[in-house]
Amino acid sequence: MSILGRLLRREDPHSLAAPYALDALEPGERRRFAKHLQGCDRCAAEVRDLAEDAVRLAWSTAAPAPAALRERVLAAVRTTPQERSAPARERTPQLPPHVWGTQPPPGRTRTPRTRSLFVPFATATAAAALVVASLFAVQAHRTQDRLTAERSRAREIAHVLAAPDARATTSKDARGRGIGVIASASEREAVVTLSGYGTPPGGRVHQLWLVRPGAGPRSLGLLAGDTPLVAKGLATSSSSLAVTIEPGGGSAQPTSQPVVQLSLNSVGFGE
Amino acid sequence: MRADELLVLVAGGDQRAFEDLYTLVSGPVYGLVRRVVRDPAQSEEVAQEVLLEMWRSAARYDPGRGSALSWILTLAHRRAVDRVRSARAAGEREQREALRAGEPAFDQVAEEVEAGMEREWVRRCLRRLTDLQRQSVTLAYYDGYTYREVAERLALPLGTVKTRMRDGLTRLRECLGGAA
Numbered sequence: 001m002s003i004l005g006r007l008l009r010r011e012d013p014h015s016l017a018a019p020y021a022l023d024a025l026e027p028g029e030r031r032r033f034a035k036h037l038q039g040c041d042r043c044a045a046e047v048r049d050l051a052e053d054a055v056r057l058a059w060s061t062a063a064p065a066p067a068a069l070r071e072r073v074l075a076a077v078r079t080t081p082q083e084r085s086a087p088a089r090e091r092t093p094q095l096p097p098h099v100w101g102t103q104p105p106p107g108r109t110r111t112p113r114t115r116s117l118f119v120p121f122a123t124a125t126a127a128a129a130l131v132v133a134s135l136f137a138v139q140a141h142r143t144q145d146r147l148t149a150e151r152s153r154a155r156e157i158a159h160v161l162a163a164p165d166a167r168a169t170t171s172k173d174a175r176g177r178g179i180g181v182i183a184s185a186s187e188r189e190a191v192v193t194l195s196g197y198g199t200p201p202g203g204r205v206h207q208l209w210l211v212r213p214g215a216g217p218r219s220l221g222l223l224a225g226d227t228p229l230v231a232k233g234l235a236t237s238s239s240s241l242a243v244t245i246e247p248g249g250g251s252a253q254p255t256s257q258p259v260v261q262l263s264l265n266s267v268g269f270g271e
Numbered sequence: 272m273r274a275d276e277l278l279v280l281v282a283g284g285d286q287r288a289f290e291d292l293y294t295l296v297s298g299p300v301y302g303l304v305r306r307v308v309r310d311p312a313q314s315e316e317v318a319q320e321v322l323l324e325m326w327r328s329a330a331r332y333d334p335g336r337g338s339a340l341s342w343i344l345t346l347a348h349r350r351a352v353d354r355v356r357s358a359r360a361a362g363e364r365e366q367r368e369a370l371r372a373g374e375p376a377f378d379q380v381a382e383e384v385e386a387g388m389e390r391e392w393v394r395r396c397l398r399r400l401t402d403l404q405r406q407s408v409t410l411a412y413y414d415g416y417t418y419r420e421v422a423e424r425l426a427l428p429l430g431t432v433k434t435r436m437r438d439g440l441t442r443l444r445e446c447l448g449g450a451a
Contacts, residue, residue, distance in 0.1 A: 015430070018437035019418040023352045024411035026419070048336065053440040055341045056447050057412045058348065060393035063302030069315055070293060073322045077289055082282075083328050176272050176280055176288045195279075196272050226276075 014043055021050035156189075156230040163187045167267040171260065172196075179260050181241060185268035188234045192241060194223045197259065203248040211240045211261075222250050239263065239270045274339040282329035289326055296340060297322065300347045307351035307415050308358075317354050321347045348412070355415040396446035404439035407432050 013036045019025050020033050037044050160166060163184030172178035177196035183189065192208055200206060209217035212235055220231040223243065242258035264270055272288075274295050280288035300321055305314040325343055332342050397405055403425065410421045422432040 015433045015437075018440055019411065019433055021440065022408065022411040022418075022436060023349050024416065024418040024421065024436070026417050049444070050437070050440050051345060052337060052341060053444045053447075054348075054412060055344045056393060056443060057408070058299060058303040058344045060390040061302040061306040061413075062299045062390075063305055065297040065301035065318060066315060069301070069319060069322075070297065073293060073297075073319055074290060076319075076323055077286060077326045080323060080327060082284060082326065083330055170283065172280060172283075172285065172288075174287060176277065176285065176291060178280065195276055 014040070014046075017043055017046045018050055021047055021054045023054075153228070153230060157191050157228060160184055160187060160189045160191050160230065163189070165268055169262065169264075169266045171262045173260070177260070179241070179243065179262050181262060181264070181267060183234070183264065183267040183269065185236050188232065188236065190231045190234060190241075190264075190267075191228050192220070192223070192231060193226060193228045194243060194260075195226050197243075199225065200245045204245050205248055205250055206243050206259075207246040207250045207254070209242045209244065209254055209258075210234060210238050211242055212238050217242065217254055219250060219252070234269065236269055239265070274343075275334060278325075278329055278332050278339040278342070279334070281326065282332065292325070292339075293322065296325070296343050299340065299344060303344060303347050304351040306413055307348065308355050310358075313354060313358070314351075317350050318347070321350050324350075352415040356417075359415075392447060393443075396443050399446055400439050400442055401435075403427070403431075404435045404442065407435035408439040408443070411436065 013033060016025060016029065016033045020030065025033060037047060160182055163186055165186050166182055166184045168180070168182045170178055170180040172195075175196070178194075180193045180195065182191045194206060197206060206223040208220040208223055208229060208231070210220050210231070211217050220241075221229055223229055240261055240263045242254070242261040244254045244256045244258050246255060272291065274292060277288045277292040277295070281292055297318070301314065301318045304318045304321065305311070308314045308317055321343070324346060332339060336342075397409070400408070406425060407418075407421055410416045410424065411418060416424070418432050418436065419429065421427075421436075422429050425432065427435075
């Protein structure tokens with residue numbers, strides 16, 4: 001084959017974006033194009049859009065799954081272990097390894113309590129994912145005039161995540177509603193996310209409290225939907241976080257029982 | 272709760288969240304796999320693999336890259352296409368497939384399914400594409416052919432098929448914009 005012929009036959013990698021999004025490449029091509037994507041921001045953005053379009057083709061195909069499938073899958077799930085870590089990818093905010101629970105927190109002079117040693121890894125991941133997920137949701141849906149505030153919050157969150165002793169924990173109820181926290185005792189800061197609680201009816205609000213031994217609860221502010229709240233100046237003796245439903249604007253002291261409470265022991269707080 | 276939130280809980284090992292997520296996504300997953308794979312027994316097998324992978328690999332889901340449903344359906348489509356291609360490589364259905372080339376069987380599973388708005392929108396929008404755009408897109412997505420195979424079937428140059436696929440998807444996006 002002539003050199004010209006070979007050049008003409010050579011693929012322009014960009015043109016493979018649509019076949020890639022449709023899963024219409026052969027395995028070798030798929031691998032090569034996936035590799036190309038890592039260094040081509042324009043292609044990656046295009047593939048993301050085209051892949052969303054392709055998924056819409058699936059809308060027209062939904063069909064009730066056989067009942068026996070449900071039983072088999074749910075039974076298998078009870079005995080199937082999960083992959084423990086998300087592989088590192090571009091565009092994913094990189095949390096320090098200790099946040100993910102793969103390393104003990106550095107720089108802690110106190111002997112870690114047994115309890116903090118046994119924070120399940122998956123719990124830390126879920127809490128971090130909760131917070132990161134909310135952050136992305138927030139940034140994707142805000143109009144320009146609110147972006148500045150969001151960016152400044154994102155910087156504050158990044159600051160907590162970057163702390164050498166940042167740890168994560170989460171708690172959820174049977175209905176899947178949850179609270180997640182990533183906290184640093186050395187920075188005395190925490191990022192708190194509420195998930196699945198919606199907005200209280202009648203103009204009331206979710207208010208976040210810091211519970212300290214020997215002192216009344218201290219308000220950390222109002223939680224708006226699943227937007228992460230950055231709390232600062234936390235006393236290291238603080239024992240837990242609590243969320244109550246309060247009248248619009250919030251209260252000076254809680255006026256109702258907490259709808260959810262989360263111990264801060266496993267993230268390095270408390271005595 | 273939305274699929275996105277549930278998937279994050281599933282990544283933390285929450286089996287109840289997985290049950291809720293199963294309820295939300297099993298229909299779309301099974302229907303898509305069935306559309307591509309056709310054979311009911313094999314479809315059930317592939318759907319089971321996909322739904323279990325959703326449990327195993329939930330931690331891989333990156334909310335910054337799109338919705339949970341997209342993530343799961345992308346996974347399902349990839350698995351279904353892999354299955355149908357290895358079946359084809361084994362020569363099982365070559366003759367039958369050749370007869371159907373170019374005319375996607377919209378009604379394959381329709382009798383099992385209640386008619387939904389989304390289904391109508393997608394069909395209506397597909398009808399608005401040019402014939403070559405529609406065939407390029409549906410032969411690849413619904414029938415699992417590679418773009419080289421699509422080019423052979425439609426007797427078109429490779430470059431033309433790639434362009435038709437891209438234009439078809441883009442027009443679909445424009446048409447479906449109002450339905451999202």
